[in-house]
Amino acid sequence: MAVQNNSTTTSLNIPLLTHFKMGEFDLPHRIVLAPLTRGRSYKNIPQPHAAFYYSQRATEGGLLIAEATGVSDTSQGYRDTPGIWTKEQVEAWKPIVDAVHQKGAIFFLQIWHVGRVSTYDFQPNGQAPISPTDKGITPGLDGVDWAPPRRLTKDEIHGLVNDFRVAARNAIEAGFDGVEIHGANGYLIEQFLKDQVNDRTDEYGGSLENRCRFAFEIVEAVTKEIGSKRVGIRLSPYSDFMESIDSDPDALGLYLANELNKFDLVYLHVIEPRVRGAEVLQGPEDEFPHKLLPMRKAFKNTFITAGGYNRSKGNFVISENYADLVAFGRLFLANPDLVRRYELDAPLNKYDRSTFVIPDPIVGYTDYPFLEEAN
Numbered sequence: 367m368a369v370q371n372n373s374t375t376t377s378l379n380i381p382l383l384t385h386f387k388m389g390e391f392d393l394p395h396r397i398v399l400a401p402l403t404r405g406r407s408y409k410n411i412p413q414p415h416a417a418f419y420y421s422q423r424a425t426e427g428g429l430l431i432a433e434a435t436g437v438s439d440t441s442q443g444y445r446d447t448p449g450i451w452t453k454e455q456v457e458a459w460k461p462i463v464d465a466v467h468q469k470g471a472i473f474f475l476q477i478w479h480v481g482r483v484s485t486y487d488f489q490p491n492g493q494a495p496i497s498p499t500d501k502g503i504t505p506g507l508d509g510v511d512w513a514p515p516r517r518l519t520k521d522e523i524h525g526l527v528n529d530f531r532v533a534a535r536n537a538i539e540a541g542f543d544g545v546e547i548h549g550a551n552g553y554l555i556e557q558f559l560k561d562q563v564n565d566r567t568d569e570y571g572g573s574l575e576n577r578c579r580f581a582f583e584i585v586e587a588v589t590k591e592i593g594s595k596r597v598g599i600r601l602s603p604y605s606d607f608m609e610s611i612d613s614d615p616d617a618l619g620l621y622l623a624n625e626l627n628k629f630d631l632v633y634l635h636v637i638e639p640r641v642r643g644a645e646v647l648q649g650p651e652d653e654f655p656h657k658l659l660p661m662r663k664a665f666k667n668t669f670i671t672a673g674g675y676n677r678s679k680g681n682f683v684i685s686e687n688y689a690d691l692v693a694f695g696r697l698f699l700a701n702p703d704l705v706r707r708y709e710l711d712a713p714l715n716k717y718d719r720s721t722f723v724i725p726d727p728i729v730g731y732t733d734y735p736f737l738e739e740a741n
Contacts, residue, residue, distance in 0.1 A: 381684035382677070383709055386691065388668045389595045389632040391472050391543070392427060393691070396684050397705050399423050399430040400672050400693035401476040401546065401600070405723035406731060407448035410436065412458040415727035416448075417465035422702035422732060424469035429691070431546050431635075432462075434478040434553075437533035438526075440496055441554075442488045443480030446725060450477065450536045451529070463541035474598065475537040476546040477530060481554030482515035483608050489513070496522065497557050498564045498571065498580070503609055523570060523580060526554070531587040534597070544596035547584060550637055552608030555581050559603075559622075560612040574621055581622070585629050594630040598670075604639035604657065615639075616660070623664040634665045635693065638673030646674035655683065662688060677708050696722075703736045712737055 386393045399420075407413055420430060436442050436449040449455045459475075466473045482497035489495055497515035505511050518526070534545045549555040557563045558580040564571045570579055581599075589597050603612060603619035612618050619636070626634060639657045640647045655671070662669045671683060672693035680692040698704045700717035707714060721730020 380709065381681045382692065383705075384684070386668075388429070388691070391429070391632075393429060393472070394427040395425070395705055396691045397428065397680070397698075397708065398670060398672075398691050398693040399428075399698050400695040401431040401433050401548075402695050402699055403433050403444060403447060403723060404731065405444065405446045406725060406727060407446050408725070410442065410447065410449040411455060412448045412462055413727065414461065415732060417462040418732050420462060420473070421465040421469050423698060423704070424466045424471035424473075425705050426470035427472065428705060429472045429474070430466060431693070432473065432475045432542075434476045434548055435533075435537075437477050437479055437529040439490050441479040441529075443484035443495070443553075444488070444723070450475065450533045450540070456536045456540045459537075459540035459542075467541065472543050473541075474544045474546050475540075475542045476548050476600065477533045477537065478548035479526065479529070479554040481557045482512070483553055484513060485511060486513045497554065498566050499557065501563065501565065507609070517566075520568065520570070527580070527583045527587050530584045531591045534588040534592050538592050538596070544598065544632065545588065545592070546635060547581075547588060547597065547599040549581055550600045550602035551605060552610030555584065556602065556605075556610050559618060560610050562611040562613065563609070574617065578622060578625065582625065582629075585626065585631070589629050589631070595632050597629075597631050598633040598635055598668075599626065599631060600635040600637070602637035602641070605637060605641065607642070619658070619661045620664055623661040627664070627666050631667060633668035633670055633691070634661070635670040635672065636661055638671060641673035648674055655679075655688065659688065677711070680708075700734050702734055707737055710737070 382397055383395045386396055438451050463473055482495050484495035486492045494516040495513055496518050500515055500517040502514040503512040537545045559577050564577050569576055603615040636658050638655055668690045670691040670693050671689040675692050683689050696717045700715045701707055715734050718730055
């Protein structure tokens with residue numbers, strides 16, 4: 367378990383605003399921008415407006431995790447999500463990263479592959495999406511006509527591991543401080559992890575160890591390429607998003623947390639069980655979210671929790687040493703100065719869900735007011 371450090375003299379009464387040492391990174395506060403798909407990277411190319419969006423939310427020493435970014439041309443499942451597999455994409459990310467670094471912030475890129483969470487329209491030459499299984503998502507789920515996937519061969523699995531390795535290298539070339547491997551939310555890695563999706567009979571399916579093999583091969587390849595101190599991973603063992611379910615999420619989560627220690631990752635980022643896709647099942651303000659404690663205790667480095675947190679709940683879990691850092695999504699999206707507002711306990715802008723994932727480069731993206739503007 368990472369060591370808590372409350373040595374800062376500013377805001378000692380606000381746990382979220384205390385200093386923390388995440389590997390080699392000195393963080394002046396515990397508030398993290400969660401990775402958020404925004405659908406504004408036209409034709410999978412990061413756009414200049416992203417530089418403004420991310421720099422608005424950047425603070426000196428604060429950690430931002432950029433939106434899920436594809437590792438290959440087969441990795442896409444949503445309109446206008448960014449990639450990191452071409453030279454053009456790498457070059458497009460550079461000014462965005464520079465804008466964040468000019469504010470003194472730390473910037474990680476989340477790298478992903480959607481697997482079966484896709485349609486023919488998003489795949490090269492209209493081919494079928496790829497997955498460890500040929501079982502598809504129920505057509506019509508979330509209003510999408512999901513395409514039946516094609517089961518990956520072992521050679522293709524090795525190729526995908528390499529895609530993640532190259533994506534990580536490209537991210538460092540673009541200037542990012544590190545990468546977060548997306549192993550959550552029903553996408554490709556989680557399709558391997560969960561026994562209600564993965565029906566393989568080879569060394570990538572069946573036992574818990576076999577189902578985790580693909581994830582660990584990616585982690586090993588990425589850490590060897592860019593160094594473990596630049597690599598984190600996000601998991602959601604309790605989620606049922608995109609029909610990605612495991613019969614024993616407690617065992618899955620704990621096994622992953624323990625085994626990931628072997629790679630000395632800089633952080634483990636886990637989504638709370640109360641998150642169900644886009645919905646959050648909110649409990650009482652003082653409810654202690656105990657489900658992730660075994661994973662938190664097992665993992666030796668920085669532990670980030672996410673999912674339905676606000677100021678009071680975030681302060682509570684930091685004060686109770688349930689997590690080292692708390693990632694905020696929708697509240698940070700709608701409040702670019704969230705750190706300042708939490709310092710002052712100021713009122714927050716309300717988010718508009720209808721503008722979360724639209725093409726507009728301003729509306730619902732960079733037009734949320736700062737506290738001074740709101741007043």
